[in-house]
Amino acid sequence: MSLHLISFKTCPFVQRAVITLKHKGIEFDVTYIDLADPPDWFLELSPLKKVPVLEVDDEVLFESAVINEYLDEITGGELQPKDPLARARNRAWIEFASDMLGNLYQMKMSKDQERYQRYRAELEDQFRRVEKHLGDGPWFNGEQFTLADTAFAPLFRQDSVADGKLSVIDPAILPKVAAWGKRLLELPEVRDSVVSEFEDLYLQAMEKNGSYSLNRLAA
Ligand SMILES: N[C@@H](CCC(=O)N[C@@H](CS)C(=O)NCC(=O)O)C(=O)O
Structure with a gap:
């Protein structure tokens, strides 16, 4: 395959x-594409015109949560809780993480203070909910590393750009979130999941968007 x-x-x-x-x-x-100028073959291939798309031989899979469940299922399925309710809750939190990723992106790219604060407040509220969910760790659901961990990890990577100077995670307010995020970022599969120029590209995108938080950092 x-x-x-x-x-x-x-x-x-x-x-x-x-x-x-x-x-x-x-x-x-x-294959890397430029979303600012997507090739015609991609627009034809991707039903929602979004990445990721995973081609499995001649089949096309889309939506990150679905792709991850498939990848897990073909290799033993240990990244999902066995209990149906726990599995359903995991899926719900993965959806929650997607919403957080949207808010984090909007916050980082916001041009003005008002918009930045609005997304930041929403994100902080969401992190407080995650903090309440977390137990003694080490992972989102305790001992078992699951697809919730692989789904939230990119949030911590994006939060940590610019040496963490733009982070919204205050360890005094979110101690469990901070410890979990640090643990995730130390994993080799998380460290190696972005291209070497990720940091530069991300900061360039912020600059291009006239990012309020980046401008404040430089001031
Ligand atoms: N729900 C989708 C979200 C994917 C998504 O938003 N991808 C963005 C890039 S990070 C995209 O392809 N955007 C292009 C567009 O919206 O036209 C998933 O989980 O896979």
């Missing part, structure tokens, strides 16, 4: 799939 991932270099949703692929040691190859 051949697995071919279509990627955009700074996309956190693609990163989720790469983390799962690397965690599982699954062979795959990658």
Whole structure:
């Protein structure tokens, strides 16, 4: 079977799939596209015109959560809780993480203070909910590392750009979130899930968007 991932270099949703692929040691190859100028073949291939897309031989899979469940299921399924209710809750939190990724992106790219504060407040409220969910760790659901961990990890990677100077995670307020995020970022599959120029590309995107938080950092 051949697995071919279509990627955009700074996309956190693609990163989720790469983390799962690397965690599982699954062979795959990658094609990077420019979402600002997507090729016609991609627009034809991707039903929502979004990345990630995973080509499995001649089949096309899309949506990061679905791709990750598939990757897990073909390799033993240990990244999902066995109990149906726990599995359903995990899926719900993965959806929650997707919403957080949207808010984090909007916050980082916001041009003005008002908009920045609005997204930041929303994100802080979401992190407080995650803090309440977390137990003694080490992972989102305790001892078992699951797809929730691979789904949230890109959030911590994006939060940590610029040496963490733009982070919204205050360890005094969110001690469990901070410890969990640090643990995730130390994993080799998370560290190696982005291209070497990720940081530069992400900061360039912020600059291009006239990012309020980046401008404040430089001032
Ligand atoms: N729900 C999707 C979200 C994917 C997504 O938003 N990808 C962005 C890049 S990070 C994209 O392809 N955007 C292109 C567009 O919206 O046209 C998933 O989980 O895979």
